[in-house]
Amino acid sequence: xxxxxxxxxxxxxxxxxxxxxxxAFDEGEVLRGISFEVAAGETKVILGESGSGKTxxxxxxxxxxxxxxxxxxVMGHDLTEMGEVELLDFRRRIGFVxxxxxxxxxxxxxxxxxxxxxxxxxxxxxxxxxVREALRFVEMEDAYDxxxxxxxxxxxxxxxxxxxxxxxPPIVYYDSPTGGLDPVTSQTxxxxxxxxxxxxxxTSLLATHRLQDAFGLANFVFDSQSSRVVPVWEDSDGRHLxxxxxxxxxxxxxxxxxxxxxLLKSGDPYLREFLS
Amino acid sequence: MATLTSNTxxxxxxxxxxxxxxxxxxxxxxxxxxxxxVGDAAGKIFTAPHYPQDVLxxxxxxxxxxxxxxxxxxxxxGGVMVLNTAAQFQRFGETxxxxxxxxxxxxxxxxxTIAGLLVTGRNGSGIAxxxxxxxxxxxxDAMRALxxxxxxxxxxxxxxxxxxxxPLLTAIADFVGLxxxxxxxxxxxxxxxxxxxNRAIQALAFGDLVMGLAKPVVFxxxxxxxxxxxxxxxxxxxxxxxxxxxxxxxxASVAILVSDxxxxxxxxxxxAS
Numbered sequence: 038x039x040x041x042x043x044x045x046x047x048x049x050x051x052x053x054x055x056x057x058x059x060x061a062f063d064e065g066e067v068l069r070g071i072s073f074e075v076a077a078g079e080t081k082v083i084l085g086e087s088g089s090g091k092t093x094x095x096x097x098x099x100x101x102x103x104x105x106x107x108x109x110x111v112m113g114h115d116l117t118e119m120g121e122v123e124l125l126d127f128r129r130r131i132g133f134v135x136x137x138x139x140x141x142x143x144x145x146x147x148x149x150x151x152x153x154x155x156x157x158x159x160x161x162x163x164x165x166x167x168v169r170e171a172l173r174f175v176e177m178e179d180a181y182d183x184x185x186x187x188x189x190x191x192x193x194x195x196x197x198x199x200x201x202x203x204x205x206p207p208i209v210y211y212d213s214p215t216g217g218l219d220p221v222t223s224q225t226x227x228x229x230x231x232x233x234x235x236x237x238x239x240t241s242l243l244a245t246h247r248l249q250d251a252f253g254l255a256n257f258v259f260d261s262q263s264s265r266v267v268p269v270w271e272d273s274d275g276r277h278l279x280x281x282x283x284x285x286x287x288x289x290x291x292x293x294x295x296x297x298x299x300l301l302k303s304g305d306p307y308l309r310e311f312l313s
Numbered sequence: 314m315a316t317l318t319s320n321t322x323x324x325x326x327x328x329x330x331x332x333x334x335x336x337x338x339x340x341x342x343x344x345x346x347x348x349x350x351v352g353d354a355a356g357k358i359f360t361a362p363h364y365p366q367d368v369l370x371x372x373x374x375x376x377x378x379x380x381x382x383x384x385x386x387x388x389x390x391g392g393v394m395v396l397n398t399a400a401q402f403q404r405f406g407e408t409x410x411x412x413x414x415x416x417x418x419x420x421x422x423x424x425x426t427i428a429g430l431l432v433t434g435r436n437g438s439g440i441a442x443x444x445x446x447x448x449x450x451x452x453x454d455a456m457r458a459l460x461x462x463x464x465x466x467x468x469x470x471x472x473x474x475x476x477x478x479x480p481l482l483t484a485i486a487d488f489v490g491l492x493x494x495x496x497x498x499x500x501x502x503x504x505x506x507x508x509x510x511n512r513a514i515q516a517l518a519f520g521d522l523v524m525g526l527a528k529p530v531v532f533x534x535x536x537x538x539x540x541x542x543x544x545x546x547x548x549x550x551x552x553x554x555x556x557x558x559x560x561x562x563x564x565a566s567v568a569i570l571v572s573d574x575x576x577x578x579x580x581x582x583x584x585a586s
Contacts, residue, residue: 101454125460134456139451153459156362200459 050113052077052208052240053098060093067093069289071107072294075209075242078084078280080234082251083244084311085286091244092136094286096142098242099133100124111208126283129153132209136216138193138202146172147181169241171199175229191222198229207231211243214240215250225244227253228266234280235259248312285311320573325503348544350545351538354468364470371474375436386485390423391415391493399501408502412512415494420517424487426573432479433565437540440471441561442543445554453545463545472537479533480526487525520584524570527551528576532569 051074067090075081083091088237096102097109100116109116114127138150147168148155154164168224172178175195185193199211211230213222226252233239235258245251258279260267269279283300285293285308293300293308300308392414444467447453453463460478491513498504545563547553 095456121325121462125462128458129460131458135451135458137450139455140452141447141452141455152461155435156459156461158376219415257574282560 051075052079052112054108054110055094055098056108056110057164058097058104058109060097060102060104065093066099066289068104068286069228071291073284073291073294075240077240078234078238080230080241080243080254080279080281082254082281082283083242083286084251084283085244086311087246090244090289091286095133095212095242095244099128099131099210108130112213129157129204130206130208132204132206134194134198134201134209134214135212136212137190140193140197142185145182145184146188146196147178147283149185149196150203152200153204168199168256169201171203172196174202174232175199176225189276191218191225194218194222194226196228198226202233205237207238209241210241211245212245213245213247215245215247223247223250224253228259230254230256231259231266232267234263246272251283252297255279255283272301325348328368337423346546347538350464350468350542351534353464353479354472354538357465357469358473361411362465364466366467367388367470368473370439370448371470372403372478373433375471376438376478376482379432379435379478380485382435382488383482384489386427386431387489388493390427390486391419391490391495392497394418394423394490395494395497396501397509400496403502408498408504409512411494411498411502411504413516414483414507415491415498416513416516417521419487419490419494420521421577424483424490424575425525425528426569427468427482428479428486428529429573430537430566432482432533433536433540433562433569436475437536437565438558438562439550440537440540441547442554442558444541445557448545448547449550449554458561468537468541468545471541472534474539475533476530479536483525483529520580523584524577524580527580528573531572531576534570535568536565560585 053075055071055073059069060067061193071094073081074151083094085091093102097104099113100109100119104117106116111127112130116124116127119127119304140146141158142150144152147165150171151159151164151168154167159167169178169181172181175198175212177192177199179191180188185196186297187198205247214226214230218226230241231254233253235279243251247311256269256279257266258269259265283293283298284291285300287307293305294302301312303309395411398411398414399408402411402414432441444453447456447467453467456466457462495504495506495509497511498509499506540561543557543564547557549556
């Protein structure tokens with residue numbers, strides 16, 4: 038599945054940029070002064086304890102929430118300046134995989150996956166093969182006529198990935214895609230994410246508190262020739278070739294930002310404890 | 314790495330006056346967001362994209378699904394009305410007035426309010442809990458993330474469906490109420506069908522019919538918008554869904570009874586002058 042080109046930004050400009058973003062709810066401040074950039078084709082893993090604001094950060098990046106201050110610029114569009122109608126149009130170019138899948142439980146799997154196509158009035162003859170292809174990609178083609186309540190957590194998660202990808206968006210946000218899943222199912226999902234990153238050049242933000250999955254993304258790539266996940270080799274500059282880096286949230290702020298090796302070699306006590 | 318700023322704790326709990334003003338502020342803000350939702354939904358009825366399939370599904374759920382309960386309740390309300398008034402009419406030897414009274418009371422008041430309250434309980438709660446469940450499972454966010462406006466897709470079809478269906482349900486309630494009233498009148502007062510039905514139909518003025526159909530339209534707007542409002546504002550998991558559903562039913566029911574009073578006054582004044 039090839040991705041659509043993103044030609045609204047200049048080469049070298051980051052695809053996603055947060056500038057000093059802060060947001061608070063009734064319960065208190067959730068994020069404060071968050072700034073980071075994601076280049077095209079890069080995957081940024083957002084690490085943090087439960088409740089550290091990872092989901093809120095992803096929703097800000099999709100314009101589902103508005104910050105109280107700061108700017109969120111995605112594909113050259115300043116989301117903080119856009120009205121809901123413009124945002125709805127804009128979000129058609131983003132895929133969002135929610136924490137529990139968030140499938141529409143009144144629709145079956147096929148209708149869930151083709152939701153965006155139905156909204157765009159794509160005729161059924163054209164939509165059906167695309168839906169089947171998306172389900173095949175996530176290895177859920179057999180579930181075509183099933184309803185979400187007939188599926189396990191992992192299966193629902195995979196269907197929701199298919200739904201997010203149906204229009205081949207260049208940017209995908211994953212909110213705890215493996216949360217609550219067994220190791221084998223988690224591995225299946227991480228492999229899917231690796232394929233999207235390495236074969237389709239998808240740019241993504243991935244929020245998780247599961248370190249094994251985070252390092253799985255950082256230390257492995259999907260090799261198109263052998264169609265297998267293989268470990269990454271460091272190039273001569275000592276950098277990983279997985280186009281994945283990390284952002285750690287703590288107490289509403291960016292605690293750490295950088296490459297895998299920097300994170301692993303950090304002497305900071307909180308990070309050492311977090312990583313152990 | 315960022316340093317952390319220290320947070321000074323709040324000094325004491327808020328005073329009663331502050332508490333009261335906060336509660337009032339919240340109520341006013343609620344009313345404001347409700348008004349915004351109503352305005353937003355009303356505007357989107359007339360602009361594309363439309364979801365006719367969803368409107369039909371909602372009409373089926375709200376309309377067809379409510380017919381049995383409307384028929385049953387309407388029938389017994391009519392019968393109860395006659396039971397309670399029969400003795401009074403017999404005292405004055407004016408049993409023939411039974412048909413008049415039942416018709417006017419049903420068409421002007423009981424039909425619309427009973428149908429409105431029943432649909433609030435049955436469908437208002439259903440709408441609030443369905444939308445509330447969608448909110449807590451992030452389905453509404455998913456819908457927005459997929460580029461679909463939840464107000465257009467969820468609220469507008471329910472609003473249109475309720476407005477189209479409630480007047481019909483009210484008419485059914487009125488008719489079945491008259492049937493129930495007639496059956497009781499026939500067996501307790503010995504009224505013939507001609508005596509009852511002729512008077513029932515003649516008693517109704519044009520104004521009564523307008524009232525009887527205008528009220529359901531207003532009640533329908535209340536039911537759909539209040540239920541959608543509380544559903545979409547749900548917070549706090551399954552408990553939140555329960556709370557939203559209860560609040561929606563209570564608020565819609567009270568709003569129906571209050572608006573019934575004012576609408577009645579307005580329409581009576583209109584048609585009297």
